[in-house]
Each structure stands twice: as C-alpha cells, then as structure tokens.
Amino acid sequence: MQLGFKNIKNNFKVDNNHLIAIDPTQRAWIEVNGNAISNNVRQICSSLKSKCKFMAVVKADGYGHDAKFVSEYAIRGGADQLGVATLQEGIYLRSEGIKIPILILGNVYTKKDLLICFKNNLMPTISSMRECLICNNIGKKYKKSFYLHLKVDTGMSRLGFGIDEFINIFDAINSFQNIYIDGIYSHLATADEDEFLNQESYTNIQKLKFEKLLQDIKITKYPDIKIHLANSAGTFLGKDFHFDMVRVGLSMYGYNPFFNQIVDLKLEPALCLKSKISFIREIEVDTGVSYGRKFISNQKTKLAVISIGYADGICRKLSNNISVIHNGVKYPQVGAITMDQLMINITHSKDIKVGDSVLLLGSDGKESISPLEWANKASTIPWEILCAFKNRLPRVLMN
Numbered sequence: 001m002q003l004g005f006k007n008i009k010n011n012f013k014v015d016n017n018h019l020i021a022i023d024p025t026q027r028a029w030i031e032v033n034g035n036a037i038s039n040n041v042r043q044i045c046s047s048l049k050s051k052c053k054f055m056a057v058v059k060a061d062g063y064g065h066d067a068k069f070v071s072e073y074a075i076r077g078g079a080d081q082l083g084v085a086t087l088q089e090g091i092y093l094r095s096e097g098i099k100i101p102i103l104i105l106g107n108v109y110t111k112k113d114l115l116i117c118f119k120n121n122l123m124p125t126i127s128s129m130r131e132c133l134i135c136n137n138i139g140k141k142y143k144k145s146f147y148l149h150l151k152v153d154t155g156m157s158r159l160g161f162g163i164d165e166f167i168n169i170f171d172a173i174n175s176f177q178n179i180y181i182d183g184i185y186s187h188l189a190t191a192d193e194d195e196f197l198n199q200e201s202y203t204n205i206q207k208l209k210f211e212k213l214l215q216d217i218k219i220t221k222y223p224d225i226k227i228h229l230a231n232s233a234g235t236f237l238g239k240d241f242h243f244d245m246v247r248v249g250l251s252m253y254g255y256n257p258f259f260n261q262i263v264d265l266k267l268e269p270a271l272c273l274k275s276k277i278s279f280i281r282e283i284e285v286d287t288g289v290s291y292g293r294k295f296i297s298n299q300k301t302k303l304a305v306i307s308i309g310y311a312d313g314i315c316r317k318l319s320n321n322i323s324v325i326h327n328g329v330k331y332p333q334v335g336a337i338t339m340d341q342l343m344i345n346i347t348h349s350k351d352i353k354v355g356d357s358v359l360l361l362g363s364d365g366k367e368s369i370s371p372l373e374w375a376n377k378a379s380t381i382p383w384e385i386l387c388a389f390k391n392r393l394p395r396v397l398m399n
C-alpha cells in the first residue's frame with residue numbers, strides 16, 4: 001500500500017490557482033518498503049547478545065531512503081536509538097516528532113552548535129576535553145545534565161580521543177557534574193573487508209585495544225554507560241563485538257555489508273529504483289547512441305528511452321554496463337547515461353510500451369539487481385550508490 005511521498009517541491013503544479021499533486025511515479029522514483037526495514041531490524045536484534053541495544057543509523061536521509069520514514073519503521077522493529085551525521089539531520093527528526101535518543105555521529109564543536117544540540121535533546125559525539133567543558137558549562141547554565149557519547153579512536157583515525165589521552169582524562173570527564181555519559185564508542189575501519197577474523201586482523205586488533213581501554217578506565221564500575229563498537233559488518237562478526245549496543249546502517253536497509261562473506265539472515269532490501277519508458281524508437285545498423293556514440297548498433301535495433309539519468313544519482317560510469325528489469329526480463333542499457341535520460345536495448349521485447357515501468361534496482365520476484373552489483377561496476381561501495389540518489393527522485397513510501 002502506498003502511504004505517501006516526499007519532495008513536494010517537485011511534484012506539484014499550479015492549475016487554476018489550485019495546487020494539484022502530480023503522480024510521484026510520473027517519471028522516476030524510489031519505492032521504500034517500511035516493513036522490510038522493521039523486519040530487518042527485528043531479525044538483526046534477535047541475533048544480538050542478550051540485552052544489547054540497536055542504534056538505527058539513519059544519516060544521509062536514511063541512506064537515501066527518507067530518514068523520518070526509516071526511523072519510524074526501525075523503531076517499530078525495535079530500534080532503541082538513532083544515529084545521524086549532522087545537527088540538521090537530528091533537528092529534522094525531532095521536528096517530525098521522533099522521541100527516542102539520537103546520537104550525532106559527526107562532530108559538533110562550537111559553543112553555539114552544542115547549545116542547539118542540547119536544546120533539541122540530541123547527543124553529540126565528543127572527541128576532546130574542550131568540547132566536554134563546553135557541554136558541562138551548558139548543562140550547568142540550564143541546571144540539567146548534557147547527555148553525550150565519548151568517542152575513542154582505536155584505528156580509524158577520524159573522530160575520537162587518542163587511547164592514552166582518554167585513559168588519562170576519563171576520571172576528570174566523569175567527575176563533571178552536568179555531563180551524563182550515555183555511551184563510549186569507537187568505530188571499525190575494516191570490518192567489511194577483513195578476509196578472515198583472526199588474532200592479527202585489523203578489526204580484532206581494534207577490538208582488543210577497545211577492550212583494554214575499557215578495562216583501564218574500570219568500566220564495570222559504570223554499568224549505565226553504553227559501550228558500542230560495531231557497524232553492520234562488526235555486528236555479524238559475533239557477539240563479542242556487540243558490547244551494549246550496535247550501530248547498524250547498511251544491513252537495516254537489507255544489504256550484506258561484507259565483500260567476501262555471506263550473512264546468515266534473510267535481509268530484505270527496502271528500496272526499489274523505478275522509472276518509466278517515455279519513448280520508443282528504432283535505429284538502423286551502425287547507428288550511434290547517446291553522447292560520444294559509445295554504443296553503435298550492430299543490427300536494426302529497438303531502443304526505449306527511460307526517464308532517469310545522472311542528475312537523479314545514477315553514476316555515469318555505469319554507462320553501457322547495467323540492465324533494467326521489465327516483466328521479469330533484463331534489458332541492457334546502451335550508450336552514455338545522460339543527465340536526465342538513458343536508453344535500453346529492447347530489440348528482443350514483444351511487450352514493452354511507452355508508459356511502462358522498469359526496475360533499475362530491487363527485485364520483481366523473478367529478477368533482481370542490487371546496489372552491490374552497481375558498486376562493483378562503478379568501482380565504489382553500495383553505501384555510495386544509495387546515498388547518491390538526489391532529491392529530484394520522489395520517495396514513494398510503502399508498507
């Protein structure tokens with residue numbers, strides 16, 4: 001059932017001074033299946049260590065799926081906290097009525113932004129003493145505790161206190177009256193890539209460093225502080241990676257995060273990318289197609305023009321290298337992908353007509369195409385494929 005859609009700006013027209021909604025499936029769109037999100041969260045939760053919490057990572061507009069929608073369905077599936085990247089993303093979810101704890105995974109470091117964070121009941125990720133002092137002062141001023149998570153760098157070299165630095169100043173931070181340490185965390189750099197998880201693997205070394213640090217700060221004295229390390233890949237590496245909470249993005253959306261391993265759960269991709277056929281033409285043999293004539297017909301060829309292009313977020317590098325699905329059959333894309341349109345070779349089709357929908361990503365029950373396939377072809381990762389989809393594509397929200 002279709003629940004609604006987003007991107008009002010691009011889907012309304014003025015007619016007799018009335019706003020009339022244009023069908024969001026008029027050209028190209030993303031369908032998001034809320035129940036798939038809930039089911040994926042439920043399944044992953046049931047594989048976690050007992051009492052382990054689940055943070056649904058909904059940054060970058062819920063990996064392109066619509067952050068508010070994903071958050072609601074993740075909460076239905078059992079998510080305890082949400083992770084966003086920016087202050088704006090957090091404020092947006094609060095303004096949409098999301099009530100559960102939200103952690104900002106990126107850095108918020110100015111007094112002004114930390115105050116906004118506090119006032120919107122968002123938790124910042126803290127990587128320095130300076131930020132702790134600001135948070136404590138804000139808490140003092142408003143006679144409340146400022147909830148936050150402390151981050152430690154165990155090998156990602158991005159945000160986080162250095163390990164020795166953290167061990168030296170943890171007691172001092174903990175003694176601040178107006179700070180509430182809701183969590184301590186670190187982030188894995190290679191969990192999705194490590195071929196084998198053994199003592200020497202980088203992922204294991206990061207875990208050992210994290211565990212040693214927790215021992216050094218005598219973490220067992222603070223049972224309410226949530227300890228977390230694992231992203232999707234880390235979560236599937238085993239219960240000793242779960243600690244008190246996992247932070248799951250990609251797998252909640254239905255995808256295996258590993259390059260070389262399978263996952264034991266039946267994750268369901270929540271997203272389908274679809275578009276309409278806007279025109280059909282026949283070309284003679286030896287005719288070039290699209291910019292640069294990167295495809296030349298070797299016979300009389302029937303082409304369908306599809307209303308989607310790189311301005312919608314389809315990487316141009318995929319030109320001549322992907323397919324689309326129509327009624328359970330795959331048809332090859334030919335020629336350079338243009339800004340708003342691309343062409344497919346439908347010479348062997350008997351049933352395709354103008355106005356038909358085709359599937360570019362997702363499954364129609366018979367055939368499927370995954371973001372991983374696109375990622376391999378474009379020398380990137382599925383995360384980037386999903387986050388590339390532009391606002392011009394309406395998100396059609398389904399359950």
Ligand SMILES: Cc1ncc(COP(=O)(O)O)c(C=O)c1O
Pocket residue numbers: 057105187230231232233247248249250251257
């Ligand atoms: C700090 C942090 N935790 C968790 C995640 C979720 O990662 P994944 O999508 O691999 O589950 C991310 C995503 O990049 C992240 O930056």
